[in-house]
Amino acid sequence: MASDPLETYVNKGIYWHGLKVIERFYNLPLDYADPDGEKIRVFARSLIPLSKAKTPEEEAKLPYLLYLQGGPGFEVELQGRGGLVDEIHEQGYQTLWLDQRGTGLSSPIGHNTLPVHLTTDAAKAAYLKHFRADNIVRDCEAIRKILLGADGKWTVMGQSFGGFCAITYLSFFPDGLKEVFLTGGLAPLDEGPDRVYASLIPILKKRNQIYYKKYPQDILRVREIAAYLEASDVTLPNGGRLSVSRFLWLGINFGTTGGIDRMHQLVFRMTNDLELFGKLGSKTLQLIESKYSFDGNPIYAILHEPIYCQGQAPKWSASRVIASQPQFLWAHVKSLAQTEPLYFHGEMVFPDAFDDYVNLRPLKGAAQILANDSDYALYDIEQLKRNEVKVSAATYYNDMYVEFGLAQETAGTIANCEQYITNQLNHDGIRQDAKDVMKRLFEISKRERPGPRVNFLASCHDMALSFLFPKQPLQSPKVSEDGAWLFFDGALKTWAIHNEDGSFTSRQVFAHSNPHSGVGRQSTATPPYHWHLQQTETFQVNSGVLCYILDGTEGKLTAGQTATIVPGRWHTFWSDPESGVDLDVNITVRGGDNPGFDESFVRNFYGYLSSCTMQGFAPSPIQMLHFMYSADVVLEMPLNIGRAANYLLGNWVGWLGGYKSQYPEFSEAKAK
Template sequence: MTVSYRQPGVVLTDRHFTVPLDHDAPTGETIELYAREVVASDKANQDQPWLVYLQGGPGFGANRFVGKGAWLGRALKEYRVLLLDQRGTGHSAPANRQTLPLRGTAAEQADYLTHFRADSIVRDCEAIRREVTGGAPWTVLGQSFGGFCTVNYLSTAPEGLTAAVVTGGLPSLDAHADDVYRAAYPRIERKVAAHYARYPQDVERARRIADHLLANDVVLPNGYRLTAEAFQSLGILLGGSEGSHRLHYLLEDAFVRTPQGSALSDAFQEEVQGLLSYASHPLYALVHEAIYGQDARPTDWSAERVRAEFPQFDAPKTLAGDAPLLFTGETIHPWMFDCDPALRPLRETAELLAARTDWKPLYDPARLAANEVPVAAAVYHDDMYVDTAHSLATARAIRGLRTWVTDEFEHDGVRAGGPRVLDRLLTLTRDEA
């Protein structure tokens, strides 16, 4: 059953689809996908081309907009938009500690989750495109991991695309996860240095909090065990347009005076648990490194192993001296599955995925070199989440792709920039600029 309803300036329609769990076994098990169709109120009865939005992540459902927020208003001037909850997220067969036990053992859960990468998401898009558009090709907008999916789309089903737009999401075509993180840690260090240059008072604040955590066993109200390493992972904020400011305000309210001395404030603990918990997006933690798997090499907790090559990120060593504490960024570590109650039951499943050696290639360099789909990509200068050099190498490998390299935005430019980013990229796909 389809249900339509209104928000300011838009008409929304809930859409549901049935697709194979394994597209190579089309008569086997199926899963249910959800997407929200959005159209401008004054165009609700008009025929328009379609744009499908692929969210960043992996593991996040599509944006829940109210009205025409961020880039959506620009898109609705000429498209019907399909906001797809990618498989495993939102209302699309959600994968979490509550649902995954339905699959059986940890090994069966890990096997199931191998079907939740970019290749399966793109085949979902192709399956539902025929139902949504009647077979006509559509435009895809891929943000971050959604851009990884878009490059897979160009590799495997370009006939389904009228145009492709990527924001902060051109992946390396052949890098192993180790290569990704070796490039990432120096980038993260630069972001932390820039934060401390802006807010020098945060150097002492961060050291004091980490010292407290090394000396005390702190468990947040939701059961999350807050260690010094977990505190460092708040650096993930530094990749967003307002992230440095958010981190600063968080640190300044960390301690409160009590009859027993000073303690981490309730307000600090409440905000930190919301930032660190994977309860709303556990799939991100489970398959984040798997999105880089393309051959017989296991990912094997790559971010954790590579971090050992950068000892300046080690909190005890840092605090033994006088160097600033370094935060980390978009990295997943095995200790997260011990600290986070939303992940603890999934530790064995995560270990099996990290050890997996049968990952299929995600990109086809030969097909990309012969690409005929109009493509434009925003590449954010020194993007903390996606390496700029990797992105530019991939841009050169995709025939006809036009890049917009900018330091005006961080990784969330398509949101923070409102309609400007999408407008610029659509213009590039049409050779209008």
């Protein structure tokens, strides 16, 4: 199955001083379900610290640590002395650096390197499906058996997507693992990516706010650049297109150390070009083309959303989620005052990337097929729950790519997992401070803290939380054939409508004859008296009669009538019980840095309230305030303390109590 090493050498130069390097290629199955079929070539480089292996016998005894690179679709960088390498070798490991299949020297995927027999989009899509984490891990297992024998075990370290692969490894081949280290790699275990992207939006907004606070002059600069790109057909040196979307995608830099400053320097340079020449210079275009280019690493674009999928098609999740966030949409922001910032995007791949990047264009059809493919199986949740392999993870509280809350859910699912959590490092923490990160991980790995005491304290903590913040089982809502989400056994139906101008519309139908929605203001489905900090609401009645209270004054709207409520005005509404017909109303919201009333809020707020009501439980006031805090909605309270209650009780106490603004039970994947 494997070729002999193509080259073995000891380099005694400065850069490689003290490292023995062995480079190997392995001929492995493209499809492990057909082991005798088509083969690919996989490359891995061994680094052996001569200070730990002065003789062949000592070298043979050094345990292996396999490093899995972040991505997906990126090759591992050539490693020399210093930083991460030294920290690992100092612990007595020899290291193996794998170019994951389809990257680097491992049968790299490119528009011009696909096998010639792949002549259709369907054939290309079927081929590309073999380059996901499940087969990357199978490659690792094949290489492990070649190097160590069937019974040998090794340690695996995964950075970011490499950590996702390590969790797949834990799911299906735990017997080959001695230990696992994760850095920014506690993968969300959801069935699909919608909740992943929705959870990252607040972090991305915060990074944009930090950027514009540090460089306020860039608000106008970014707007002018976007206007220029929209009005011009800007072609990059390799034939790609610099669209507004491709420009905004460079915000992926915001999640790395120094990324905000690098983005400013690029914006500054682009503005200088436009002022001097009325266009972007060739050097600037070259710089943009080289930044995070999908052209050379197409797997990232093609398989990025599927890395979050477990039996659910991604369906361009990031594009759908961002569509409800007007600050990220140039079509919306350009109509606002010049002082309003346009937000950069983060780690998201949109369909138009397959038009903007010249080398992605031949793969556009295959990408569309994969976006609608639900045949993904990356994790065995039950196996992870009974995991016996030591897992030590470095988790970054402000991570812009792996949301902290979802990472904690994963850490709580994987048995025998312990963490080093810090808010002082970004996602690239092992680049930023490899010495500290690895020191912490190796200390955690020893598991030398008093286990019984830790378990006792954890049990006391859980008991206290259960007493102070009781949780009720959550029931997922049903979805009707016409796409309506059904709450309170169908008393309330909702549809989500994302508008081209960036606004969001929730169509809601309240059944007139149901006790949960048709008995006036006291109906269960009636929203509490509240006001919005940022969003403007427009109510448009399609049929029935809407009763409302606005700043203490009652009124009614009938079919065809509308009313607009600006931020800061108290209001609530309900279906008129005397009308004899269902209330059908469109509620459209727009504006503000935090569009809190969105599709996720509607599903989670009404989903939680409905779940409690239908099971006979009282909803938690802390949970309700946590919902309000996340949406920038303030409830009526004595002494006008609503905002303080949101912040102190909803935010802090809610966080301590483990309450969330989004639950998987109310996701599209779980709805019945």
